[in-house]
Amino acid sequence: xxxxxxxxxxxxxxxxxxxxxxxxxxxxxxxxxxxxxxxxxxxxxxxxxxxxxxxxxxxxxxxxxxxxxxxxxxxxxxxxxxxxxxxxxxxxxxxxxxxxxxxxxxxxxxxxxxxxxxxxxxxxxxxxxxxxxxxxxxxxxxxxxxxxxxxxxxxxxxxxxxxxxxxxxxxxxxxxxxxxxxxxxxxxxxxxxxxxxxxxxxxxxxxxxxxxxxxxxxxxxxxxxxxxxxxxxxxxxxxxxxxxxxxxxxxxxxxxxxxxxxxxxxxxxxxxxxxxxxxxxxxxxxxxxxxxxxxxxxxxxxxxxxxxxxxxxxxxxxxxxxxxxxxxxxxxxxxxxxxxxxxxxxxxxxxxxxxxxxxxx
Amino acid sequence: xxxxxxxxxxxxxxxxxxxxxxxxxxxxxxxxxxxxxxxxxxxxxxxxxxxxxxxxxxxxxxxxxxxxxxxxxxxxxxxxxxxxxxxxxxxxxxxxxxxxxxxxxxxxxxxxxxxxxxxxxxxxxxxxxxxxxxxxxxxxxxxxxxxxxxxxxxxxxxxxxxxxxxxxxxxxxxxxxxxxxxxxxxxxxxxxxxxxxxxxxxxxxxxxxxxxxxxxxxxxxxxxxxxxxxxxxxxxxxxxxxxxxxxxxxxxxxxxxxxxxxxxxxxxxxxxxxxxxxxxxxxxxxxxxxxxxxxxxxxxxxxxxxxxxxxxxxxxxxxxxxxxxxxxxxxxxxxxxxxxxxxxxxxxxxx
Numbered sequence: 001x002x003x004x005x006x007x008x009x010x011x012x013x014x015x016x017x018x019x020x021x022x023x024x025x026x027x028x029x030x031x032x033x034x035x036x037x038x039x040x041x042x043x044x045x046x047x048x049x050x051x052x053x054x055x056x057x058x059x060x061x062x063x064x065x066x067x068x069x070x071x072x073x074x075x076x077x078x079x080x081x082x083x084x085x086x087x088x089x090x091x092x093x094x095x096x097x098x099x100x101x102x103x104x105x106x107x108x109x110x111x112x113x114x115x116x117x118x119x120x121x122x123x124x125x126x127x128x129x130x131x132x133x134x135x136x137x138x139x140x141x142x143x144x145x146x147x148x149x150x151x152x153x154x155x156x157x158x159x160x161x162x163x164x165x166x167x168x169x170x171x172x173x174x175x176x177x178x179x180x181x182x183x184x185x186x187x188x189x190x191x192x193x194x195x196x197x198x199x200x201x202x203x204x205x206x207x208x209x210x211x212x213x214x215x216x217x218x219x220x221x222x223x224x225x226x227x228x229x230x231x232x233x234x235x236x237x238x239x240x241x242x243x244x245x246x247x248x249x250x251x252x253x254x255x256x257x258x259x260x261x262x263x264x265x266x267x268x269x270x271x272x273x274x275x276x277x278x279x280x281x282x283x284x285x286x287x288x289x290x291x292x293x294x295x296x297x298x299x300x301x302x303x304x305x306x307x308x309x310x311x312x313x314x315x316x317x318x319x320x321x322x323x324x325x326x327x328x329x330x331x332x333x334x335x336x337x338x339x340x341x342x343x344x345x346x347x348x349x350x351x352x353x354x355x356x357x358x359x360x361x
Numbered sequence: 362x363x364x365x366x367x368x369x370x371x372x373x374x375x376x377x378x379x380x381x382x383x384x385x386x387x388x389x390x391x392x393x394x395x396x397x398x399x400x401x402x403x404x405x406x407x408x409x410x411x412x413x414x415x416x417x418x419x420x421x422x423x424x425x426x427x428x429x430x431x432x433x434x435x436x437x438x439x440x441x442x443x444x445x446x447x448x449x450x451x452x453x454x455x456x457x458x459x460x461x462x463x464x465x466x467x468x469x470x471x472x473x474x475x476x477x478x479x480x481x482x483x484x485x486x487x488x489x490x491x492x493x494x495x496x497x498x499x500x501x502x503x504x505x506x507x508x509x510x511x512x513x514x515x516x517x518x519x520x521x522x523x524x525x526x527x528x529x530x531x532x533x534x535x536x537x538x539x540x541x542x543x544x545x546x547x548x549x550x551x552x553x554x555x556x557x558x559x560x561x562x563x564x565x566x567x568x569x570x571x572x573x574x575x576x577x578x579x580x581x582x583x584x585x586x587x588x589x590x591x592x593x594x595x596x597x598x599x600x601x602x603x604x605x606x607x608x609x610x611x612x613x614x615x616x617x618x619x620x621x622x623x624x625x626x627x628x629x630x631x632x633x634x635x636x637x638x639x640x641x642x643x644x645x646x647x648x649x650x651x652x653x654x655x656x657x658x659x660x661x662x663x664x665x666x667x668x669x670x671x672x673x674x675x676x677x678x679x680x681x682x683x684x685x686x687x688x689x690x691x692x693x694x695x696x697x698x699x700x701x702x703x704x705x706x707x708x709x710x711x712x
Contacts, residue, residue: 038406045413052420059428110496111481111489119477125580128473135472135516143519144512151508155496158504227486 074157074165077149078189078262081170081287084113084177084253085195086246088205090269093303094195095172097280100299101291103167105160109175112155116148117179121252148186168289177249180256187262191287194257197269198351199246199343204330206242207235208320239335243342250346263287268350270324276300421549428549436518436525439510440549440621443530443646446475446537446612447555448605450565452628455662456555457532459639462658463650465527469520471535478509479539479611510546528648537608540615551646554616556609556709557628557683559702563601564689565679570597598694602701609705622647627709629683635659 036044081098083091099106120136128134136144156169163169173183174195184192209216210230220228230238257264265286272279277300284291301307305322313319327336340347421440428439443460445453454470461468482490482497489495497505517529533543534555544552569576570590580588589596616623624645630638636659643650660666664681673679686695699706 038410042406042410042413045410045417049413049416049420052417052424056420056424059424108494110494111485112496115481115496116477118481119473123476123480124473126582127579131470132520133470133472135474135477135512140516140519143515147512147515150511151505154508155501155505158501159493 075153075160075163075167075169076165077153077187078191079166079168080152080156080187080190081168081289082180082183082190082192083170083172083174083195084180084183084192084256085174085197086177086202086249086253087174088202088209089174089195089197090272091172091174091195094193094267094272095170096303097276097299098168098170100302101168101295103163104170105163105167106170106172107156107159108172110155110171110173111176112152112171113173113176113179113183115176115179116182117176117252120182121178121248145182145186148182152183152186174249177253180249180253181259184256184260184262188260189262191262191289192257192260192264193283193287194253194264194266195269196250196266196350198324198327199243199250199347200327200331200336200339201269201324202246203239203242203335203339204327205320207238207330207335208315210238236335236338239331239338240342243339247343247346250343254346273305273322273324276304424549436523437514437521437529438525439514439547440551441524441528442513442517442547442550443528443553443648444540444543444550445530445532445534445553445555446540446608446615447534447557448537448562448608448612449534450562450569451534451555451557452631453532453534453555456553456626456631457530459635459658459662460528460530462661463528463654467521467524467527467529469517469529469531471532472516473533473536474513474516474531475533475536475539475543475611477536477539478542479536482542483538483611506542506546509542513543513547534608537612540612541618544615544619544621548619549621551621551648552616552619552623553642553646554612554623554625555628556625556705558686558710559602559605559609559706560686560690560695560698561628561683562605563598563694563698564686566601567594567597568674568679568689595694595697598690598697599701602698605698606702606705609702613705613708632664632681632683635663 083094085091095106095108098104116136124134129138131137132139156171160167160169173180176183184190208214210233230241233241257266263286265283267279267283277297280296280300281293284296305313305319308319314321331339445457447453457468457470460466478497485495485497490497490499492498493500513531517524517531521529533540536543540552544550566576567590568574570588572588572591574590589600616625622645624642626638626642636656639655639659640652643655664672686698690698
């Protein structure tokens with residue numbers, strides 16, 4: 001649907017919600033309150049008819065207005081920049097640095113990839129893809145990808161109305177990355193950052209975050225903000241669960257990255273830690289987004305690890321240690337073996353053993 | 362499709378609305394003035410009520426068409442969508458087959474669009490839903506309901522091109538958890554809440570999930586598929602009863618607030634008097650159907666017309682006997698279902 005159409009519908013929706021439920025003809029037909037007199041019933045019907053007439057007039061006006069404003073748009077699909085990967089890979093840090101730049105806004109964790117990805121990849125069996133009825137079936141892929149596209153752009157425009165057609169919308173979506181192939185399939189001209197980190201460090205960071213008193217524990221348990229099952233899991237089981245989640249998510253991001261037609265860049269957390277400015281320059285250069293060097297330097301400096309107050313860093317904190325390879329101290333040999341076994345296809349490709357180090361026992 | 366008064370008058374109204382719109386005729390409030398004019402005298406009150414109801418219906422039709430124009434959608438009309446919500450093993454396939462055999466009626470069988478949005482939305486946490494970032498956040502509900510509306514209509518139009526003048530039944534028992542969202546997104550659509558005694562539902566799926574059962578055979582090769590029906594049937598019973606509560610609970614919640622035409626259909630009534638129940642259902646949905654055609658489709662899909670070899674234990678068509686749970690479930694299992702589904706059982710199947 002066009003942006004024009006969306007604007008019209010937004011207005012219509014707003015009006016409709018202000019008028020109360022629609023389909024009130026049926027409401028009237030279904031029968032009145034037995035205690036209601038005929039006079040009261042007639043008054044109710046007249047009131048509703050008046051409301052209907054108001055909505056009809058408004059819809060007509062909006063259609064006319066929409067025709068006059070045709071062609072004006074909001075966020076451009078090619079200015080959407082996805083950050084896809086997995087949690088605890090530096091996506092918050094990266095998004096903060098990008099957000100500082102002119103005409104950049106960040107949409108933090110909409111979970112739109114999870115919305116569509118969960119059903120597509122996890123909730124239905126293979127046989128559903130053979131029928132023409134399944135809403136995400138292959139025969140109608142173009143159609144539902146268009147719907148997903150419209151869904152994303154519509155929601156983005158509602159949330160970032162001031163960004164305009166020249167602005168860049170960074171969508172930080174580590175928790176919805178399972179749906180990465182669907183997201184970039186729906187927006188093939190968008191830009192994509194594949195953000196990667198050694199799965200052993202990711203798991204070590206996750207383990208630290210679920211300990212009692214941690215930042216995540218405070219948010220989820222003490223403030224009642226979300227899933228709490230992980231806090232009751234046996235540690236080794238959590239290691240396996242996180243590693244499986246990493247594999248599931250990063251595998252899909254890799255698939256999206258390999259097939260994406262738009263500008264794309266692979267970024268390793270370890271590279272960012274080693275040379276944040278150089279990596280940021282590479283990101284923007286590869287994505288074809290012009291940025292001013294001074295602004296980039298300022299942004300990198302402001303969000304450097306060293307600029308974070310000491311009391312906000314350390315074990316149990318959101319900013320933990322930021323030390324690539326720290327897993328050697330954090331995980332038991334059994335836990336390392338489990339992560340390496342589960343994530344082997346990705347580990348071998350992105351973090352092959354070096355200097356004679358044995359990647360897997 | 363049967364030529365009905367509803368269809369003809371609806372088409373005429375549609376034409377009128379279209380002509381008015383295209384010609385730029387702006388409603389000047391005349392009708393509203395008429396609507397607000399009180400009737401004089403006792404004798405004319407019934408007639409006045411009738412007139413007001415007619416005006417309401419006319420405006421509903423016009424609004425549906427205007428919204429379709431604003432939506433940018435043509436094809437399947439939202440007000441001609443009929444949802445069937447409930448849970449599996451409640452006669453969904455039977456009911457939708459009869460509905461789909463009527464001329465001008467199509468069936469979209471289990472798109473799982475309710476699962477897509479409902480499972481995600483109701484599986485999220487309050488903190489997420491309150492965040493403006495969350496894709497289905499409460500503050501942006503009006504916008505994403507519209508997006509859901511478009512998603513459904515686009516999917517329907519892609520699969521059923523040329524269905525403008527017909528009815529589209531969407532059989533979505535599996536996605537009933539999302540019924541409240543779907544009905545809110547398409548408030549002018551019609552809805553059937555199909556319920557069956559949860560004890561019979563659980564007995565039926567327990568039978569189907571055992572090795573060799575139709576459900577087991579269909580799902581056994583799916584990734585991650587497991588069935589406890591043989592080794593630990595009580596677990597299956599507990600899971601299925603919980604699923605019943607969730608799905609039928611979602612459907613009931615949608616049914617209670619849905620402003621459009623709706624009908625509550627019990628499987629047991631459908632078995633006892635299929636034709637009578639179908640007539641009542643279409644009447645409550647405000648859809649006129651040809652009586653002879655309805656009788657024919659009911660006859661075509663009667664239990665008695667299913668070949669003997671396709672019926673029985675482990676088969677899709679099992680026994681179709683309300684109350685059969687007494688033979689199929691252990692007393693413990695029956696009690697388990699009754700406890701889990703108590704809020705619904707007490708309302709729909711009081712002791």
